[in-house]
Amino acid sequence: MADSGYDQIRTALLASYGDSGAQRRDSLGKADWKLAERAAFLRRLQDAGCRTLLEIGAGTGQDSQFFADHGIGVLATDLSPAMVARCREKGLAARVLDFSRPDLEPESFDAVHAMNCLLHVPNADLPAVLAAIARLLRPGGLFFLGVYGGDGTEGVYEADDYVPPRFFSRRTDEQIRDYARQQFEILDFHVVAREDAFRFQSLTLRRPAMSSARASL
Numbered sequence: 001m002a003d004s005g006y007d008q009i010r011t012a013l014l015a016s017y018g019d020s021g022a023q024r025r026d027s028l029g030k031a032d033w034k035l036a037e038r039a040a041f042l043r044r045l046q047d048a049g050c051r052t053l054l055e056i057g058a059g060t061g062q063d064s065q066f067f068a069d070h071g072i073g074v075l076a077t078d079l080s081p082a083m084v085a086r087c088r089e090k091g092l093a094a095r096v097l098d099f100s101r102p103d104l105e106p107e108s109f110d111a112v113h114a115m116n117c118l119l120h121v122p123n124a125d126l127p128a129v130l131a132a133i134a135r136l137l138r139p140g141g142l143f144f145l146g147v148y149g150g151d152g153t154e155g156v157y158e159a160d161d162y163v164p165p166r167f168f169s170r171r172t173d174e175q176i177r178d179y180a181r182q183q184f185e186i187l188d189f190h191v192v193a194r195e196d197a198f199r200f201q202s203l204t205l206r207r208p209a210m211s212s213a214r215a216s217l
Contacts (some may be wrong), residue, residue, distance in 0.1 A: 005207040006100055006125040009167045010079065013120055016162040017059075017080040026060040026086055034115075034190050038063055038203055041144045042070055043112065043162070044187075044204060048142060050110035056099040056133070057117025068092060075109075077102075099129060107136045110141040118170050119147040119202035122154060126169075126179050134183040134207050143184060148198040149176060149191070176201050183207070 017025075030038075045053070051073055055064045059078035060083055065119035068074045076087040089093035097104075099117070112133055119171035137143060142153050150170025157168050171179070173191065181188055192200040 005122045006129075007122075009122070010098065012164050014080060015164055017078075017084050018167050025083070027064075030062065033194070033200070037115075037116070037144075037146060037192070038066060041142075041204065042067065042072075043110055044142060045072060045079055045203060046070075048110075048140075050084055050142060052109050053111040053113060054104070054109045055113045055135060056097065056102075057114055058094065059083050060096065061090050061092050064092050064094075064117060065090050072111075074194060082095070100125065100132065102136060107138045107141075109136050109141060110142075111129075111136060112137060113144045115144070115146045116148065118145065120166060121169065122167070122168055122173070123179075127182055130179060131181045135214070137207040139207055140209045141207045142187075143178075143203075143207065145180065145203040145205060147176065147201050149173060150199065151199040152160055153161060171200075171201075173201060174205065180205055 040069060053067050053072045053074050055074060055076050058064050058078045061076045064074045064076035064087060074092060076092045076094040078084050078096055081096050084094045084096050118129065133143065148170065149172060152170065152172045152175060154169035156165050157166065158165055160166050160187055177186060177189060180203055186203060187206055188204040192201050192202060
């Protein structure tokens, strides 16, 4: 992907999610609704016979460890070396990876999991990022995409308690579905009601088994 707005955002994210950010993330528990979302995706993986999973934006590897503990072969990836180090301390296969330029073998995973990381990607760059993720999935592979949505605005959240404050794109339900449909079939979309102002958009997606061009032959 050519240089873009995300290139500048990535530099700030590396600072936000450095050593102090990794320690903070590892000390946090998970809300019940997050555990439910994760468990539901695991059931889909098991039902579909998925054996390999790539987690992007893995953070300190809490979700990756969950899937690995249930027999899935996991590669945990994150932009932050500090986060990747935490994953490795848990015994996970992990590497530093920029999901806008994933240098991995095409069609090498049965599934991809992305929890609250693509909300840092501007709308202008999201189609290219989703296309890059789709290329890593085998045909028919599953993709869990979870993000906090909103009113369609994007920008740096000045009240953020991370330093430097992070960029967020708060997409509407219609926006996130439209972006997803460019590369994937939508198997499930729902919004998790929360007490705070953030709407969580949960999407379970599937890479089509064949391209539209092949399907028309």
